[in-house]
Amino acid sequence: DTGVSQDPRHKITKRGQNVTFRCDPISEHNRLYWYRQTLGQGPEFLTYFQNEAQLEKSRLLSNRFSAERPKGSFSTLEIQRTEQGDSAMYLCASSLKGQGSNEQFFGPGTRLTVL
Amino acid sequence: DQQVKQNSPSLSVQEGRISILNCDYTNSMFDYFLWYKKYPAEGPTFLISISSIKDKNEDGRFTVFLNKSAKHLSLHIVPSQPGDSAVYFCAARNSGGSNYKLTFGKGTLLTVNP
Numbered sequence: 001d002t003g004v005s006q007d008p009r010h011k012i013t014k015r016g017q018n019v020t021f022r023c024d025p026i027s028e029h030n031r032l033y034w035y036r037q038t039l040g041q042g043p044e045f046l047t048y049f050q051n052e053a054q055l056e057k058s059r060l061l062s063n064r065f066s067a068e069r070p071k072g073s074f075s076t077l078e079i080q081r082t083e084q085g086d087s088a089m090y091l092c093a094s095s096l097k098g099q100g101s102n103e104q105f106f107g108p109g110t111r112l113t114v115l
Numbered sequence: 116d117q118q119v120k121q122n123s124p125s126l127s128v129q130e131g132r133i134s135i136l137n138c139d140y141t142n143s144m145f146d147y148f149l150w151y152k153k154y155p156a157e158g159p160t161f162l163i164s165i166s167s168i169k170d171k172n173e174d175g176r177f178t179v180f181l182n183k184s185a186k187h188l189s190l191h192i193v194p195s196q197p198g199d200s201a202v203y204f205c206a207a208r209n210s211g212g213s214n215y216k217l218t219f220g221k222g223t224l225l226t227v228n229p
Contacts, residue, residue: 004158033217040221042204042222102149104217106158106160107158108156108158
């Protein structure tokens, strides 16, 4: 399967713990996005990488959140001191810069539950 | 503020009939629009898109119509099949922006009854 993959698919944690999610984009895609989706809502943009550079962060991304894409390939999203309000589906998407690259391809998501 | 609005949370149609899903947007800078389909426990899957320079794009059973003056787009599925039952998200993008981020509506749950 050469699509976007995310790990883990599910994560249950206690409030105050740190969690880290991983995203592996489609191999030739140089743009990578993180979104968050809560119940009854559409995905909301969190942050964007072009290669290894993080070019934009949403105001939704508090200082407890950090994302990296160290070699311009896979990306990690870490949440420190989790809160119950962090419970959501975290989606990763990738796309290819250039003509005909308008579509973003999404991974299956990581569902986070904070108890 | 909700820049992309899908005002119908759900839609139910009979197999073989037409499904019409609607989407409105408020940001006049949006110039590219996409529809995604999402099954439970899966990520959104790209379905079809349209640039603001067009008013129609067709791909098999799926057609998207764009009315720029009304800031409205719709997705038509003909004929509808039970496998089309899913949540459909409308998304929009400002290509003049630096990051190509997508702004999504809240989604419409389509149920196609056999």
